[in-house]
Amino acid sequence: MTISTIGMLAAILTTGAYIPQAYKTIKTRQTRDLSIVTFTMLFVGTILWFIYGMYIRDTPLMLANGITATLSGIIFFLKINATGKRRRR
Amino acid sequence: MTISTIGMLAAILTTGAYIPQAYKTIKTRQTRDLSIVTFTMLFVGTILWFIYGMYIRDTPLMLANGITATLSGIIFFLKINATGKRRRR
16 A cells, blocks of 8 residues: 555545534434534634635645534534533423 | 634644543443444544654644544544443343
């Protein structure tokens, strides 16, 4: 395996990693074991990476972080929605 | 805010993001709502990024991914441990 294959595989794995978590959370709506702080940090952090990528005109950086921002954003909103519902009960 | 401050803040947020999740999971041992596929991908992906970082001699890349590999690794092992225990019951 060449080093660029390793880098490419690393990028695919870490970028795609939130797809199964988002799928699971959308399907089950169960968010109790997820840390709200983690998903807030991921959501805000990847948006900032995206802005940084736009500024330095780095398309792979924008693409990877745009995907992660969307997925972590979905999980984040499902988490705060569930937390809000529990509080209102 | 300068663009390097945005990049630095992005790096701190996305690197530190797994600290609260690892803390929560260690404390509660509750992993039901976590996707095992997500944490497998994150763990393997960040190890590959670390190897890539070693090869291209990029210290920030190694540091960030070393931290994330450790934290996602902890969550991953707690998840498979809990899954194994449920199966044995």
